[in-house]
Amino acid sequence: MPNRLAQATSPYLLQHADNPVDWWPWETGAFEEARRRNVPVFLSVGYSACHWCHVMAHESFEHDGTAAYMNGHFVSVKVDREERPDVDAVYMEAVQAATGQGGWPMSVFMTPDGEPFYFGTYFPPEARHGMPSFRQVLEGVHNAWTSRRDEVGEVAGKITRDLAGRELRTGDAGTPTEETQALALLQLTRDIDPASGWFKGDTKFPPSMVIEFLLRHHARAGSVAALEMAEGLCGAMARSSLYDQVGGGFHRYVLTPRTGGPLVPHFEKMLYDNALLCRVYAHLWRATGSELARRVALETADFMVRELRTAEGGFASALDADSDVGDGSGKHVEGAFYVWTPEQLREVLGDEDGRRAAELFAVTEEGTFEEGASVLQLPDGEAESSIKERLLEARARRPRPGRDDKVVAAWNGLAIAALAEVGAYFDRPDLVERATEAADLLVRLHMDDAARLARTSKDGQVGANSGVLEDYADVAEGFLALAGVTGEGVWLEFAGFLLDIVLDQFVAEGGALYDTAHDAEQLIRRPQDPTDSATPSGWTAAAGALLSYAAQTGSQAHRAAAEGALGVVKALGPRAPRFISWGLAVAEALLDGPREVAVVGPQDDAGTRELHRTALLAQAPGAVVAVGEPDGEEFPLLRDRPLVDGSAAAYVCRHFVCDAPTADASSLARKLAN
Structure with missing residues (x-):
């Protein structure tokens, strides 16, 4: 019989709806039930594409004996971290503080008041490698709860007080300076492995925001070292197994095998990684x-549209790492959809092309992954499009990985920005149209009449969870990019609605920002984290969107908020640039102005289109572009900007103070490169 999760909209929660565990979603009723029964709460947090979440579910949550013990001694709560990033952030901070590490599935035991006292991540069904079994953990927590309640309460209270005392303030740090940026670059050069192009370390996540900082720093300060580092990182990623050499798009991360050999990917594909990297490669081009950068940007955009776009016009969250092996056994294996043997290549391509493909993609008879299969790399050269097309067609007949169809507002904002820019750069109006359709969905379904955002939707049904700071910031970023590309001022207006809510609901004293709104559900701590991880933090994303909006409108309130938020970048940038890299990228825009480009003229005029394209292709960090008729009402930048001798013209400005206009695209390019 299904449990309470059968009513959820989250694909991750629905995966657990048939567990024998009597799961609750995160709601007040769960904690009231724990108080009534006088038992602890077991919180399990994960997400649908998480490999080890699936493993623990199969081993423990689907096991009748384990489930019966959980049901008898705990109230068990299951949370999708992608739906409730606030819950995830608060308790992950506790896990990391207590254990020195974190990850998913996250396992937390807490009092009925939500105060945590015991932590972990994945627990195996039997004790191994120094780890207790999950059943041993359950029994140990139950015994502590029943026999040492006062001690448990003291631990829980201390942890909660420690978390509550961690509020961040930027104080009088001021905005980042030239020295901030130079020291950050120096630290990055120490972290890079020049031989491989990757950052040092066995686990390699795509450093999207680092590359954005490097490209912007090169453009503004002329740093050859920054550009070379960006090119090295992008080349290493695009030619490794992190990139799907057949279908385009990027996997979540790669690992360096202890026995040597090629990097091995963790095969899940996330919307946010691909949106960020699509934009990175477009900016590198x-x-x-670079032709490689152009190819990867377009293939990644096409992957997102082909495999992640939903029927409603938004973009799904992720593809699983695991899939059915396709032999009728029902067995699911990580990477089964993506790996190849030489024999499989020959079956699809024939002997000659099969051998050629094996050489190109480094597929060996011994295999480079598991059971004789190989991950695909492209160490040298380029693969013929006909080979990739035939392999993609053949792969489409394999059992596909599961797809998390949940539409997350923030990640769709990132996708909108990427598709709009890639479509504009490479004359792909279809990609701009897909970006516009996703933006329409967010306005129509995720925004209420007060412009408050819902975090998620699925199948056209909006979720119950409120948007967090990253949702407002990333959606605003997407709308601002779409406004610059399309010349449709309504997207600037919608961005303004969202950023006004940021000012009203998320800003703390001294320029700091909270991750949740002032009127959001109160947890044991109000989450507040400026550091970038797999995506820009809500804090740094808000700084970037606020700065761009201020450049488009002249709003001093939005610029002041952006500058206040960037104080943390001045403090952290020189010491930990990889963890505040989007903040460093935004700081490059602040140091450059950012530049404001007003292109006036009829949109169907060839001169207008040429000037507009030139402005969009400018490398000036964070430059904003407004295009439309002279004195257009939709873009404040267009006011009092006349044509030049009856022809389309471009004005390059800072803080709404402009240079002399030009009607010549080459002259505009020079102005923006200066």
Whole structure:
């Protein structure tokens, strides 16, 4: 019989709806039930594409004996971290403080008041490698709860007080300076492995925001070292197994095998990684003209549209790492959809092309992954499009990985920005149209009449959870990019609605920002984290969107908020640049102005289009673009900007103070490169 999760909209929660565990979603009723029964709460947090979440579910949550013990001694709560990033952030901070590490599935035991006292991540069904079994953990927590309640309460209270005392303030740090940026770059050069192009370490996540900082720093300060580092990182990623060499798009991360050999990916594909990397490679192409960067940007955009776009026009969250092996056994294996043997290549391509593909993609008879299969790399050269097309067609007949169809507002904002820019750069109006459709969905379904955002939707049904700071910031970022590309001022207006809520609901004293709104559900701590991880933090994303909006409108309130938020970048940038890299990228825009480009003229005019494209291709960090008729009401930048001798013209400005206009695209390019 299904449990309470059968009513959820989250694909992750629905995966657990048939567990024998009597799961509750995160709601007040769960904690009231724990008080009534006088038992602890067991909180399990994960997400649908999480491999080890699936493993623990199969081993423990689907086991009748384990479930019966959980049901008898705990109230068990299951949370999708992608739906409730606030819950995840608060308790992950406790896990990391107590254990020195974190990850998913996250396992937390807490009092009925939500105060945590015991932590972990994945627990195996039997004790191994120094780890207790999950049943041993359950029994140990139950015994502590029943026989040492006062001690448990003291631990829980201390942890909660420690968390509550961690509020961040930027104080009088001021905005980042030239020295901030130079010291951050120096630290990055120490972290890079020049031989491989990757950052040092066995686990390699795509450093999207670091590369954005490097490209912006090169453009503003002329740093050759920054550009070379960006090119090295992008080349290493695009030619490794992190990138799907057949279908485009990026996996979540790669690991360095202890026995040597190629990097091995964790095969899940996340919308946010691909949106960020799609934009990164487009910006690298803009800076260098690299054909590799152009190909990867377009293939990644096409992957997102082909495999993540939902029927409603938004973009799904993720593809699983695991899939059915396709032999009728029902067995699911990580990477089964993506790996190949030489024999499989020959079956699809024939002997000659099969051998050629094996050489290109480094597929060996011994295999580079598991059971004789190989991950695909592209160490040298380029693969013929006909080979990739035939392999993609054949792969489409394999059992596909599961897809998390949940539409997350923040990640769709990132996708909108990427698709709008890639479509504009490479003359792909279809990609701009897909970006516009996703933006329409967010306005129509995720925004209420007061412009408050819902975090998620699925199948056209909006979720119950409120948007957090990253939702407002990333959606505003997407709308601002779409406004610059399309010349449709309504997207600037919608961005303004969202950023006004940021000012009203998320700003703390001294320029700091909270991750949840002032009127959001009160947890044991109000989450507040400026550091970037797999995506820009809500804090740094808000700083970037606020700065861009101020450049488009002249709003001093939004600029002041952006500058206040960037104080943390001045403090952290020189010491930990990889964890505040989007903040460093935003700081490059602040140091450059950012530049404001007003292109006036009829949109169907060739001169207008050429000036508009030139402005969009400018490398000036964080430059904003407004295009439309002279004195257009939708964009404040267009006011009092006349044509030049009856022809389309472009004005390059800072703080709404403009240079002399030009009607020549080459002259505009020079102005923006200066």
